[in-house]
Amino acid sequence: MAMHHITLNDGTHVPLLGFGTYKATKEEGIASVLAALERGYRLLDTAAKYDNEEQVGTAVRRSGIPREEVLITTKLWRENLGYQQTKQAFAESLHRLDVDYVDLYLIHWPANAKNYSNWQQANADAWRAMEELHADGRIRSIGVSNFWPEHLEALLQQAKIIPSINQIEFHPGYWQPQVVDYCKRLGITVESWSPLARGKVFGNEVLETIAKYYGKTVSQICLRWVIQHDVVVIPKSTSIARIEENLEIFDFELSAEDMQRINDLPQMGFSGELPNIWPDRVTQ
Template sequence: MEYTSLNNGVRIPVVGYGTWQVSPQEAYTSVRSALDAGYRHIDTAAAYENEAEVGQAIADSGIRREEVFLTTKLWNAVRGYEETLQAAKESMEKLRVEYLDLYLIHWPNPAPHRHRWKEANAESWKAMEELHESGAIRAIGISNFEVRHIETLLESAKVVPHVNQIRLFAGEQQRQLVAYCRNKGMVTEAYSPLGVGGILSNELIERIAEETKRTPAQVALRYNLQKGHVVLPKSVHRARMEENLRLFDFELDREQMIRLDALPNTISATRNPDEVPF
């Protein structure tokens, strides 16, 4: 496994196991399989409703807590200083851990707080900053935030987010947002790096897979790694979990990267965070 460093020195594995749309019933077995396969970075969220199963899987794995980089997220229903302190505490209890490696605000402008999202985010961020300062959370960040949301947060923030987790895949690169995050020192994490599976049958990706003697998934993930993103693929199948980790014994050449850079988004448009109905 390779690592990158956040702007506070915390090291994060560049490939993580995502648990979005992994049911509570599947989560325990899937996370145990992922850990057995070699993953040391697990990404969950309060909204996924599988934190308890994820935590149990980590506890039962026999792997030392400090060897697993664990992320969870604050859900949209929760905003405010005290409310965020309580939500983080509840997530840690469900996950059976005494600290989190990374805690993210899941969406910037949720429906329940749309009338005052700027103030709501500032209140929650203050709580997260204090949890970070106390050592309860090693790094704090955001997810699905666009430039306008980040700039608003930074008006009151003492700590610049360490991470922005956003939708990124070959065909959906969000170049302006990524450049802004890099300029601010944030690591970008790619969720849905396989385009929810939709890009695996893309003709260009299949062609490059043949050229490199790799699978389409490996090409798609390697592309994101070479763009400098942490990737969070998800699969409940052990063979694919292992395949998604085998990314460090090959590189895409410059010409292949240029061809992939030119791909259009043929999957679906990324949601406008100001219009999500949740």
């Protein structure tokens, strides 16, 4: 399996396919990350909120793979925004991972008017701390997650560094094309979370028809669709079979017509999470 890569705006080469670890905790979490690394994954995605940074770090060390060959992503939780809070939260993540640096550090969710008296400044203060940690070499690339154009526009008024990545909910039935287009205009790489729409893609007639035509699974079709949008994808799984299956997406290509058919699918699998109203959720 030849892994394909994309180059971030800071020159970092990142695999188009990574491994998500949400809900992968305790020994099962270590085992799943180890299995992924043994099979060729080199981009790992965790977060302070996932409560599994320790397991991810343990798996990387147990794998025997040189640290510089594994890209570790973790995230700053939305209740810790601010300059000093960011420095403290990052130090705690670094300790739990037991590494000297992280490859990618993201603001997990932007501050908003419901939760911060000056949400623009809260995001900017967190970003200033991240820029300093980047300059110190403790973070290789800095980025954001779940930022809409309004949050990026405000951030860029004070930022010295443009985010390298914006990790957003992106899957058939909810792929936020306006956010994607905005990011691409700024040179910000988009990364997909929940690429299988929380399982809602399974049983979809259009996706099943396309999968049958290509001789692939619905999961593989969805992951291929994501990367053909030049979007990084980080599916999560604790199943060895699924971990292996997800790698088999580089030996075929969806036609422009099939890409459009998937683009046009009606809303499904939306998490209900919106960055401008958290912690409230909207239902489908």
